[in-house]
Amino acid sequence: MSDTLPVPPFNGGYLRQVTDAPFEGWWEWFPEDPFEGLAGPFRVCRDAQGRILCGFMPTHKNLNGHGMVHGGSLMTFADFALFMIAAEDGEVVHGVTVTMNSEFVSGAPADVPLHARGEIVRKGGGLIFVRGMITSEGTNVLAFSGAIKRVKTKFVSH
Secondary structure, X not given: OOOEOOOOOOOOOOEEEOOOOOOOOOEEEOOOOHHHHHHOOEEXXXXXXXXXXXXXXXXXXXXXXXXXXXXXXHHHHHHHHHHHHHOOOOOOOOEEEEEEEEEEOXXXXXXXXXXXXXXXEEEOOOEEEXXXXXXXXXXXXXXXXXXXXXXXXXXXXX
């Protein structure tokens, strides 16, 4: 995507640049979260306006019995996006999801990139509130919101 910024979306040393299409030049969490690695991979960048943009290319492994992206895959991507959006001010967020709300708006097919954008509703010392939308080719797929509880423990490599 040529309308993205070529710099890491935030500081913290937990990112590496992606070299494969369709997210070449974007960034991925490294070392990966084991579960997100199975469900994803999920990607992140800053768009031309400097806002956080998350990406995910769902494949056959992400489908439900109806041939559409499984709700659990969408919610896992939304949880990833929750943390990336929470870091929009450049600060990596170490925390746990304490609440996550989602509304399934439309189905999404495999092999079509999904994108997530959102905003920080409030960022305090202990809790961060975020809301966002996952889209597929401009169609709203999943609305989400959640709260992250900051923790002092940093990401542990496996």
